[in-house]
Amino acid sequence: MHFTSEQRLDNGVLEREFTLGEIPGILWTPGSASATAPAPLILLGHPPLGLHRMYPRLVARALHAAADGFAAATIELPGSGDRPRWPAADQARADLRRAMEAGEPVSDEIIDALILPLVEKSVPEWQAALDALLSLPEIGGPVGYSGGVISIGVRLAVVEPRIVAAGLFAGSFVPRAMFEEARQVTIPLHVLLQWDDEGNDRQAALDLFDAFGSKEKTLHANMGGHTGVPQFAGDDAAGFFARHLK
Numbered sequence: 001m002h003f004t005s006e007q008r009l010d011n012g013v014l015e016r017e018f019t020l021g022e023i024p025g026i027l028w029t030p031g032s033a034s035a036t037a038p039a040p041l042i043l044l045g046h047p048p049l050g051l052h053r054m055y056p057r058l059v060a061r062a063l064h065a066a067a068d069g070f071a072a073a074t075i076e077l078p079g080s081g082d083r084p085r086w087p088a089a090d091q092a093r094a095d096l097r098r099a100m101e102a103g104e105p106v107s108d109e110i111i112d113a114l115i116l117p118l119v120e121k122s123v124p125e126w127q128a129a130l131d132a133l134l135s136l137p138e139i140g141g142p143v144g145y146s147g148g149v150i151s152i153g154v155r156l157a158v159v160e161p162r163i164v165a166a167g168l169f170a171g172s173f174v175p176r177a178m179f180e181e182a183r184q185v186t187i188p189l190h191v192l193l194q195w196d197d198e199g200n201d202r203q204a205a206l207d208l209f210d211a212f213g214s215k216e217k218t219l220h221a222n223m224g225g226h227t228g229v230p231q232f233a234g235d236d237a238a239g240f241f242a243r244h245l246k
Contacts, residue, residue, distance in 0.1 A: 001132035009059070013066045020129055024051060024082060025075035028062035029138055033071060038140030040245040041133060043126065043156075043163075044074040045147030047172065048089070048118065050081035061146070061234075068238055070245065071139050075129050078121040088117060096173075100199075111173040115151050119178075123155045130162060142245050146237065150208070151178045157185045165244035166190070167237045170205035171197055182211040189217040190240040192233055196225050 006016040012031025017024065033039035042065050046054045051074065062072040079086025092114040099106050133139050143162045145153050148169040157166050158181050166185075170193040189212055193205050209219050218240070222230055 001129075001135075010063060011067065013063060015059070015062075020075070020125075020132055022083065023075050023125055023129070025073060025129060026051065026055075026058070026062075027071065027073045027133065028059070028066055029071045030066040030069055032069060033138040035137035038138055039069060039071040040142055040144070041130075041139050042070050042072045042144045042146050042241060042245070043130070044072050045145060045149065045153055045169070046074060046077075047148060048077040048080040051076050052081060064234060064238060065146075065241070068242055070144075070241065071133075073129065073133055075125060078118065078125070088113070092117075106173065106201075108176060112175045112177070115149065115173060115175050116177065118149065119151050119155050122152055123159065126152070126156060127160055130160070134162070144241050144245050146241070148172050150174060154178050154181050154185060154208075157187055157189075163187065165241065167192065167240055170194075170208070171200050173201065174204050174208050179208060179211045182208055183213045185212050186214055188240075188244055189214045190237055191217065191219045192229065192237065193219060193221040194225060194229060195221050195223050198225055 002019050004017045004019060009015050014029045016027045018027060030039055044058055044061055058074055065072040076083055079089040095110050096114055099110060141162060142164040144165045145156055145163050146167040149172045150168050150170055151174055153166050153168045156163055165188045167190040170191055191209050220233055220236055222233055
């Protein structure tokens with residue numbers, strides 16, 4: 001991990017951009033974090049739209065986490081932002097746009113091509129980032145995952161034992177293969193669903209929630225579209241992480 005820039009934000013939060021090999025990322029640590037009092041960590045998941053485009057939402061989530069004493073970090077997904085183009089992913093996104101613009105059902109083949117390779121490539125990168133982040137003296141466990149793509153969160157919840165709780169955003173397409181993985185998830189879950197999300201299959205999101213094997217799982221459904229998440233929903237998610245990471 002190589003830090004490339006740093007700046008102080010509100011309330012003494014330190015924002016540092018880094019690279020891990022070819023992977024860009026951002027780490028936010030609260031002013032209270034130190035080698036003698038390391039902060040728990042929340043990994044901030046996001047859609048493959050690029051860190052620059054997602055930055056306003058990510059920094060808002062990170063500042064919210066820092067106010068509760070948590071560090072937060074994110075990485076650029078494969079084929080996004082300044083990372084090398086990924087022709088197969090570009091084609092899958094083009095096929096998705098074409099189907100949606102034509103008012104056609106989004107086929108399982110399109111969903112699989114869009115999501116499954118992204119999960120396979122990105123989850124090992126998240127794990128490598130976690131290795132590097134937890135080697136910093138001011139960062140400690142436990143670790144939570146917050147956000148989407150929800151299939152990435154599902155895979156991480158299954159394969160990464162250092163993640164002890166996950167707040168998942170039900171706003172992306174879910175391949176059928178992920179439902180079997182969901183049955184293997186046992187950590188506490190807080191799932192956020194926007195009821196009128198124009199790009200989400202609501203029934204698939206409900207079926208996925210039903211499939212999760214966790215004994216503690218909560219579904220928070222709010223009226224509104226994809227970007228209409230109410231402020232109190234974020235507060236509820238913060239309470240979830242406060243219960244499980246402190």
